[in-house]
Amino acid sequence: MSVSPEAFLSLLKSVASDTETMLGELLTQAPIAGERGRPARLLEAMRYSSLNGGKRIRPLLVVASGNLFGVPRQRSLMAGAALELIHCYSLVHDDLPAMDNDDMRRGRPTTHKAFDEATAILAGDGLLTLAFDVAARPAVHPEAEVRVNLVGALARAAGVGGMVGGQLLDLAAEGRFADGKPRALDEMAIGALQAMKTGALLQFACAAGAILGKASVAERDALDRYGASVGKAFQISDDLLDVEGDSATLGKAAGKDAAAGKATLVGILGVETAKARLKTLVSEAGAALAPFGERAQTLVETAKFIAERGK
Amino acid sequence: MSVSPEAFLSLLKSVASDTETMLGELLTQAPIAGERGRPARLLEAMRYSSLNGGKRIRPLLVVASGNLFGVPRQRSLMAGAALELIHCYSLVHDDLPAMDNDDMRRGRPTTHKAFDEATAILAGDGLLTLAFDVAARPAVHPEAEVRVNLVGALARAAGVGGMVGGQLLDLAAEGRFADGKPRALDEMAIGALQAMKTGALLQFACAAGAILGKASVAERDALDRYGASVGKAFQISDDLLDVEGDSATLGKAAGKDAAAGKATLVGILGVETAKARLKTLVSEAGAALAPFGERAQTLVETAKFIAERGK
Numbered sequence: 001m002s003v004s005p006e007a008f009l010s011l012l013k014s015v016a017s018d019t020e021t022m023l024g025e026l027l028t029q030a031p032i033a034g035e036r037g038r039p040a041r042l043l044e045a046m047r048y049s050s051l052n053g054g055k056r057i058r059p060l061l062v063v064a065s066g067n068l069f070g071v072p073r074q075r076s077l078m079a080g081a082a083l084e085l086i087h088c089y090s091l092v093h094d095d096l097p098a099m100d101n102d103d104m105r106r107g108r109p110t111t112h113k114a115f116d117e118a119t120a121i122l123a124g125d126g127l128l129t130l131a132f133d134v135a136a137r138p139a140v141h142p143e144a145e146v147r148v149n150l151v152g153a154l155a156r157a158a159g160v161g162g163m164v165g166g167q168l169l170d171l172a173a174e175g176r177f178a179d180g181k182p183r184a185l186d187e188m189a190i191g192a193l194q195a196m197k198t199g200a201l202l203q204f205a206c207a208a209g210a211i212l213g214k215a216s217v218a219e220r221d222a223l224d225r226y227g228a229s230v231g232k233a234f235q236i237s238d239d240l241l242d243v244e245g246d247s248a249t250l251g252k253a254a255g256k257d258a259a260a261g262k263a264t265l266v267g268i269l270g271v272e273t274a275k276a277r278l279k280t281l282v283s284e285a286g287a288a289l290a291p292f293g294e295r296a297q298t299l300v301e302t303a304k305f306i307a308e309r310g311k
Numbered sequence: 312m313s314v315s316p317e318a319f320l321s322l323l324k325s326v327a328s329d330t331e332t333m334l335g336e337l338l339t340q341a342p343i344a345g346e347r348g349r350p351a352r353l354l355e356a357m358r359y360s361s362l363n364g365g366k367r368i369r370p371l372l373v374v375a376s377g378n379l380f381g382v383p384r385q386r387s388l389m390a391g392a393a394l395e396l397i398h399c400y401s402l403v404h405d406d407l408p409a410m411d412n413d414d415m416r417r418g419r420p421t422t423h424k425a426f427d428e429a430t431a432i433l434a435g436d437g438l439l440t441l442a443f444d445v446a447a448r449p450a451v452h453p454e455a456e457v458r459v460n461l462v463g464a465l466a467r468a469a470g471v472g473g474m475v476g477g478q479l480l481d482l483a484a485e486g487r488f489a490d491g492k493p494r495a496l497d498e499m500a501i502g503a504l505q506a507m508k509t510g511a512l513l514q515f516a517c518a519a520g521a522i523l524g525k526a527s528v529a530e531r532d533a534l535d536r537y538g539a540s541v542g543k544a545f546q547i548s549d550d551l552l553d554v555e556g557d558s559a560t561l562g563k564a565a566g567k568d569a570a571a572g573k574a575t576l577v578g579i580l581g582v583e584t585a586k587a588r589l590k591t592l593v594s595e596a597g598a599a600l601a602p603f604g605e606r607a608q609t610l611v612e613t614a615k616f617i618a619e620r621g622k
Contacts, residue, residue: 034464035472036507041488042471042479093436098428117409118487121432122479125404126471128436132443133466136459144456148447151462153345155444160353160437161346168353168433176429177352196347 002294008301015063015077016056022081023050026134041115045123046130049111050088057306058083061205061230062212064298065223069213075141079150079208082135086158087201089127092120094167128158141212150211157204166197173263182261190265191232198238199231206230206299218291225288226299233281233307236274239266241309278307313605319612326374326388327367333392334361337445352426356434357441360422361399368617369394372516372541373523375609376534380524386452390461390519393446397469398512400438403431405478439469452523461522468515477508484574493572501576502543509549510542517541517610529602536599537610544592544618547585550577552620589618 027047031038059080066076095102095110096117103113112120134140135151156162170193175181185193206227210220242257243266257264266274285303289296338358342349370391377387406413406421407428414424423431445451446462467473481504486492496504517538521531553568554577568575577585596614600607 031472032467034467035470035476036511037476037503038471039476039479039483041483042476046471093432096432098432116488118482119479121404121407121409122475124436125439126475128439129466129470129475133463133470136463136466144454144459148455148459148462151459152444152447155440155447156343156345159346159440159444160349160357161342164433164437164440165346165348165350165353168350168430171429172350172352177427192348200347 003297003301005301008298008305011063011298012055012060012305015060015080016054018077019056019059019081019084020051020053022077023084026081026085026130027051041119042122042126045111045115045119046126048114049092049120049123050085050127052088052106052108054084054088054106055309056080056084057234057302058087058201058205060302061202061227061299062208064302065206065209066212067298068209068219068223068292068295069215071209071212074139075212076209078137078140079135079212080205082131082140082150082154083201083205083208085127085131085134086154086163089124089131090158090163090167090201092124092127096120099167099171131158146211146214150208153204153207153211157200157207162196162200162204163198166193166195166200169193170197174261182263185263187265187268190263190268194235194265195228195231198235199228202231202234203227222288222291226285226303229281229285229288230303230306233278233285233303236265236278236281237307237309239264240271240274240278242266243271282307314608314612316612319609319616322375322609323366323371323616326371326391327365329384329388330367330370330392330395331362331364333388334395337392337396337441338362352430353433353437356422356426356430357437359425360403360431360434361396361438363399363417363419365395365399365417366620367391367395368545368613369398369512369516371613372513372538372610373519375613376517376520377523378609379520379530379534379603379606380526382520382523385450386523387520389448389451390446390523391516393442393451393461393465394512394516394519396438396442396445397465397474400435400442401469401474401478401512403435403438407431410478410482442469457522457525461519464515464518464522468511468518473507473511474509477504477506477511480504481508485572493574496574498576498579501574501579505546505576506539506542509546510539513542513545514538533599533602537596537614540592540596540599541614541617544589544596544614547576547589547592548618548620550575551582551585551589553577554582593618 027043029038029043062080063073063076091105092111094100095105096112102110111123132151135154136147140147173183173185175183206223210223269277282303286300289299338354340349340354373391374384374387402416403422405411406416407423413421422434443462446465447458451458484494484496486494514535517534521534593614597611600610
């Protein structure tokens with residue numbers, strides 16, 4: 001049983017749509033129990049930063065990996081929403097003037113441009129904090145043990161030893177903390193940086209399905225290997241987009257990496273070798289899923305989609 | 312059985328010292344399982360922002376409220392460390408140029424002054440994220456249900472409906488999002504703002520003991536009332552410090568509120584009335600603890616200490 005391109009795109013669309021709905025419901029004006037009120041301006045900035053029609057690839061990975069273990073869709077979507085809140089906060093903070101200083105994101109002004117810096121910092125903090133509230137809710141899974149495992153894994157993927165640490169390494173590679181000159185990272189250093197900055201959350205997305213589905217250690221390991229390959233593929237495809245895309249398609253400035261003298265795998269390997277590497281990674285991702293057989297077809301398609309999203 | 316001032320100060324010191332040790336252990340260079348590495352500069356900034364000899368009043372509240380229910384000290388300290396990580400991150404972000412723009416904190420340069428803005432933003436993000444990792448760990452409580460309740464309560468106290476929301480209201484009151492002129496908040500609006508900005512975390516500290524101790528609803532309510540009074544007392548005492556303290560004692564600029572034209576309860580009520588209010592709040596805090604009898608003596612002393620810390 002293989003998954004047709006139409007069926008895959010239909011799943012992608014429905015997960016994106018359901019995630020958007022769920023995020024909208026999580027970000028209503030009315031406070032929930034334990035809250036004292038939700039200041040309108042802050043809530044508006046949090047909605048602006050997260051309800052933006054993103055592709056929601058991370059929630060898709062949660063749903064597709066959860067499907068391997070029969071995890072009910074609503075649970076995967078809720079865990080996916082928590083993850084997406086973290087992804088969205090990271091974009092808000094990364095765009096800040098003190099960080100990457102980006103004015104545009106997905107064809108719209110970035111949050112600090114649409115509001116102001118203070119509101120953007122707080123909106124990011126609010127989204128990050130809400131993510132853990134959501135991950136801890138019974139709607140994610142009836143068993144507290146499962147939820148608390150999810151909370152811990154999410155925090156470690158997003159924190160100093162994961163995404164936040166990766167962002168610091170990225171700024172360091174641009175020479176932001178020393179003489180202002182970009183560092184010439186080698187392939188291994190770039191790989192380590194990207195495994196933290198973008199890989200950790202993508203890998204968590206796959207692990208989330210395994211956690212929610214109480215997968216065996218072997219199954220969890222298989223998904224970890226898949227997640228690692230997909231994370232690398234995602235980054236190369238992102239770098240290729242920066243080289244080959246134009247600003248209109250990207251909804252943000254193109255060629256930024258080269259302009260910043262930023263070391264990327266594509267810069268080191270060259271475009272053609274990078275594209276070949278991308279193919280290998282998609283194969284490796286598929287091979288990791290072998291233990292699941294035909295059931296993993298959606299995840300195989302997801303890996304292809306991630307590799308090809310520039311086209 | 313009453314608590315002597317010496318015994319109280321000895322407890323305060325030991326909790327502060329144990330919290331410092333625990334935070335130091337949480338912020339080691341070595342990554343933990345699920346992390347990929349801890350970039351030295353980021354870790355250094357996180358340590359600088361949290362290992363600073365603070366009074367650790369929030370962990371003390373967790374320990375003292377936990378003692379009512381026989382919660383083992385190490386569990387309370389671990390939950391207190393998670394809470395303190397959130398408190399420390401909030402100071403780092405609040406001090407940023409786009410926020411309160413403070414150069415000094417506790418007699419040392421603020422994190423963005425000692426490092427740089429980007430590192431400070433990421434250090435705050437890293438501390439906030441680590442807090443939830445810590446709160447989810449088995450060392451906090453063997454039962455996952457208890458930990459997941461703690462995670463949810465902490466997130467709601469710290470997020471859009473709590474501390475982060477309060478910080479936005481505070482900036483709004485300073486006129487930061489409109490014409491630049493401070494808003495003349497009335498007593499009720501100031502109370503609502505402060506209940507979110509500083510009250511929510513203090514109240515959570517008291518609730519944490521109840522959560523860890525599986526308190527009854529009535530016991531939890533009593534601690535909630537205590538926490539609310541202590542939160543208000545904390546803020547008035549803070550405002551009085553700003554009016555009456557000097558920069559050397561404070562370790563930061565004094566008179567900032569008045570200079571910023573900021574509406575405070577002390578500004579509205581006047582110093583003498585504010586001091587009388589402080590006394591009333593300490594009495595109310597004590598009265599809320601009546602159901603616990605003599606066992607709550609440490610919490611009574613804590614309320615007094617918080618009210619008098621300016622002296």
